[in-house]
Structures are given as structure tokens and as C-alpha cells.
Amino acid sequence: MADTPQEIILLGIETSGLTSGVYLSGNNQLLGEMALNIQNIHSRGVALFIDQLLKLTSLSLPQISAVVVSAGPGSFTGLRIGYSIAKGIVHALHKPLIEVPTLDVWAYQQGQSRFPVFAFIDAHRQEIFHALYRWEGKELTRITEHQLTTFESLPELVHEKTIFVGPDLERFKSQLENLLGEKAVLAYPIQKQLQGWALLQLGWQKYLTEQFSDLNSCEPLYLRPFKGIL
Amino acid sequence: MTVKKAKSRTYLSQEVHSAQQTADIASQFSSIVQAGEVVAFFGELGSGKTFFIKAFCQAMGTLQEATSPSFTLINEYYTDNNLFIYHFDFYRLQNLAELQNLGLDDFFYDHYICLVEWADRILTFLPERRWEVKLDFLPGQPDGRKITIVKKE
Numbered sequence: 001m002a003d004t005p006q007e008i009i010l011l012g013i014e015t016s017g018l019t020s021g022v023y024l025s026g027n028n029q030l031l032g033e034m035a036l037n038i039q040n041i042h043s044r045g046v047a048l049f050i051d052q053l054l055k056l057t058s059l060s061l062p063q064i065s066a067v068v069v070s071a072g073p074g075s076f077t078g079l080r081i082g083y084s085i086a087k088g089i090v091h092a093l094h095k096p097l098i099e100v101p102t103l104d105v106w107a108y109q110q111g112q113s114r115f116p117v118f119a120f121i122d123a124h125r126q127e128i129f130h131a132l133y134r135w136e137g138k139e140l141t142r143i144t145e146h147q148l149t150t151f152e153s154l155p156e157l158v159h160e161k162t163i164f165v166g167p168d169l170e171r172f173k174s175q176l177e178n179l180l181g182e183k184a185v186l187a188y189p190i191q192k193q194l195q196g197w198a199l200l201q202l203g204w205q206k207y208l209t210e211q212f213s214d215l216n217s218c219e220p221l222y223l224r225p226f227k228g229i230l
Numbered sequence: 231m232t233v234k235k236a237k238s239r240t241y242l243s244q245e246v247h248s249a250q251q252t253a254d255i256a257s258q259f260s261s262i263v264q265a266g267e268v269v270a271f272f273g274e275l276g277s278g279k280t281f282f283i284k285a286f287c288q289a290m291g292t293l294q295e296a297t298s299p300s301f302t303l304i305n306e307y308y309t310d311n312n313l314f315i316y317h318f319d320f321y322r323l324q325n326l327a328e329l330q331n332l333g334l335d336d337f338f339y340d341h342y343i344c345l346v347e348w349a350d351r352i353l354t355f356l357p358e359r360r361w362e363v364k365l366d367f368l369p370g371q372p373d374g375r376k377i378t379i380v381k382k383e
Contacts, residue, residue: 039341040314076333124339125357226330 008065008207011050011089012199015042015082016074016102016220017121017167022049023196024057028204031057033196042081050085062093066212068203070194071099072221073129073146074121079220087215096212100202101146101221102194103166107133108140109198110165115185116143118158122168126151129223132162148223154179161185167192241361242379245368252278252365255377256285259363265313265341268357270349273365275321278375279347282363283317286345290315298347303332313343320348329355359383 012023014035020042021035034049054060069086072079090097103119110117112135120130128151132144149157154176163185164176170192176184206212242259246252263269263286271279280298287296292307296317299305305317316337323329329352337344338357349356360382368374 075336077336080333124335226326 008204009059009063010066010068010098010200010203010207011064012068012070012196012203013046013050013082013086014070014102014194014196014199015046015078016070016072017078017194019193020045020049021194021196022046022053023200024053024059025197025200025204028201030197030200031059035193035196037193042078046081046085050089061089064089064093064095066090066096066098066203066207068098068100068200068206070102070105070199072102073123073148073223074102074220076222079222083218083220091215096207096210097215097218098203098206098211099213099218100199100206101131103129103131103146104133104140104142104202105194105198106165106167106191107131107142108202109191109195110163110187112138113163113187116160116162118162118164120164120166120168120172122171123148123224127224130157132157146221146223151175152179158183163187165191167194237383239381239383240378241381242377245374245376247368247371247374249278249281249373252282252375252377253285255379256282257289259379260286260289263343263361265343267361268338268344268346268359269361269363270346270356271363271365272350274367277365277367279363279365280319282365282377283345283347287315287317290343303328304337314341315343315345318344318346320346320351323348323351 007026010025014021019035019037021033023033024031032053034053036045067086067090069082086097106119107117117133118130120128123129127148129146129148131142131146133140133142158180161183169190173186246255273279284296287307291309292315293309294307296307297305299317299319300321303318307315307317334355362380362382364378366376368376
């Protein structure tokens with residue numbers, strides 16, 4: 001009798017912004033998700049969601065094949081909570097950790113487009129975290145590094161019609177249109193939350209190619225160098 | 231890159247001669263500070279920064295009494311209607327690493343009220359848009375203070 005192929009279960013964790021999200025997929029199909037979009041919930045929400053979601057899907061932690069963490073950039077505290085939980089689980093279970101940059105997820109969930117995709121997150125102090133992507137057939141390729149620059153320098157970075165995506169798009173909509181005119185393409189309806197299926201699909205691609213992170217050295221993509229004078 | 235210099239607008243500049251007068255100003259000030267704003271406090275040791283903050287939080291209706299977070303660096307208070315106030319004290323701040331571990335921007339750029347004692351120790355980390363409260367001793371008057379409140383925007 002042939003062995004039944006083992007189902008690959010991925011557990012996704014998103015805490016890079018307002019959303020506290022936990023997602024489960026089995027062989028690249030979304031099994032379930034739990035998310036809250038309210039303040040101060042990461043430290044209380046994520047572990048609870050993991051427990052509840054596993055119970056509701058009749059799974060247990062040891063059945064997880066890998067943990068996929070939304071790697072930032074984003075909230076310093078949020079990312080640390082997400083990483084702590086993700087690292088704790090993979091350390092205990094001896095399973096791989098997969099990091100997926102948060103901007104990659106935003107670009108991916110927008111879907112295929114003939115325009116380049118500019119994913120950004122408000123970094124405060126008139127700065128944004130961002131990266132530029134292009135769809136080549138069914139492949140999304142990141143064509144810049146993840147970067148931190150001033151919002152006002154956008155005209156130097158965007159030279160053609162480009163789709164803008166990210167959690168802060170609604171808030172920056174009119175500023176983008178003022179700065180870039182017709183080059184700023186906003187896809188409606190504007191997506192405000194990172195999508196668990198997109199995080200897990202990108203995680204799945206990394207799982208298949210064994211792009212696992214080193215538990216001891218990996219850390220969130222903070223991007224902003226910490227500097228200042230005391 | 232264009233660097234915009236913050237404009238300052240004086241909201242109040244007043245001499246007070248009793249703790250009660252200081253508390254009254256703190257209470258009055260609490261009615262105009264909005265969620266998402268940062269208030270930086272300046273003043274020598276014993277000038278009444280923590281006292282001002284206690285009165286401010288009491289007027290805001292926090293469920294906890296404000297106490298000095300000299301050792302914890304941050305205290306969290308909240309009200310019945312879910313307003314969070316974060317109270318920082320950087321008097322005992324040792325090094326930059328300590329500050330890095332706090333993730334200050336997550337506090338300063340969210341929908342909280344942040345009250346920062348010894349703000350002069352972390353000036354380069356403060357948002358440009360902020361309130362500044364300065365408490366100066368009045369010579370020869372133990373309870374006398376000059377209170378200056380400025381809004382930078």
C-alpha cells in the first residue's frame with residue numbers, strides 16, 4: 001500500500017502593523033484565518049488565535065510543517081511579538097522558519113498587472129518603507145531593495161504609471177496624486193489589510209525551495225537604522 | 231530633501247504660586263490634548279513634572295494613578311473609553327540600546343497620548359509636532375513655578 005503523501009501545513013503570522021493575523025494552509029490551500037484590526041492586541045491575540053485556529057481545524061502544533069512570518073518592515077513592537085512567537089514555536093518543534101517581507105505580500109495580493117507595483121508603508125517622520133515590483137507573466141519580481149526614503153522623493157523613484165499598494169494608501173491617496181499626477185495608479189477597492197492567503201502562498205514558494213531562515217541570526221526587516229544622540 | 235522647521239505657538243505662560251494652581255493648569259491642559267499627541271516635559275529635578283502629569287491623568291480619568299516610571303521607563307494608563315496614555319521618564323536612561331528596545335515610534339505615532347519626562351534627554355527621537363511643557367522654579371518660592379506650554383507644529 002502506497003504511503004499517503006503528508007499534507008504540508010503552514011502557519012502564518014502577521015503583526016507588522018495594526019492587524020494581528022494568524023493563518024493556516026494545507027498544501028497551499030487556505031484552511032482558516034483569524035485576525036483583528038484593533039490596537040494593542042498583538043501580545044494578547046496571536047497566541048490565542050493560534051490555539052483557537054488549530055482547535056477549529058482539528059490540527060495540533062506538531063502537525064505544522066513550517067511557520068511563515070511577515071517579516072516587516074513595520075511596527076517595531078509588533079514585529080518583535082510576531083518573531084518571538086514564530087521563533088518560539090519553530091524552536092520547540094524543530095521546524096523551519098520562513099520569513100516573507102511584508103511589502104512583498106502587499107505587492108503580491110494586489111494581483112497580476114501590466115503596471116509596476118509600488119508597495120509602501122508609512123515609516124513616520126515623512127518617510128516611507130517601500131519596494132518596487134514587476135509582474136513577468138505569473139511571476140512577481142522585486143526590482144528594488146526594500147528601502148527607506150522620504151515621501152517627497154517619490155517623483156525621483158517613479159517614472160511611469162505605477163500601481164500603489166499598502167496599508168496606508170487611503171491616507172496618502174491625495175498626496176500621491178498631487179506628487180505624481182497620472183503616474184499614481186490606485187487600484188479600487190483599496191486594500192487595507194494584509195491578506196493571509198498571500199502571505200502563505202509566498203511562504204509556500206519558499207517552503208518548496210527550502211528557503212528557510214537561520215533561527216539564531218534572523219531578525220525583522222526594521223530598515224530604519226537606529227541613530228540619535230543622548 | 232526639504233526640511234520643514236517646526237513652528238512654535240505659545241499656548242500658556244504663567245506664574246503659579248501653589249501646587250493647586252499647577253494642578254488646575256494641568257487639568258485645563260488635559261482638555262485640549264488629543265489622542266495621537268506627544269507632550270514633552272522639561273524642568274529640573276523636583277520642578278513638578280510628575281505632579282503635573284498626575285493631575286493631568288486624573289483629569290483625563292485614567293483608571294490608574296500616575297506614578298513616576300523612573301525605573302520602568304514607561305507606565306501605561308487607560309481610561310474607561312479606551313484612551314491609552316503612555317508616561318515615559320528618561321532620567322535614568324543609560325544608553326541608546328535601552329532606547330532602541332522601547333520602539334518609541336510605535337508609541338509616538340499612534341493614537342495614544344504620550345507624556346515624556348526628561349524629554350531633553352531624547353530630543354532627537356521626539357516627533358517635531360509636539361507639545362512642550364516647561365516648569366521653572368521661581369526664586370525664593372518653594373511652590374512657585376513658571377509654567378510655559380508651547381505647541382510645535
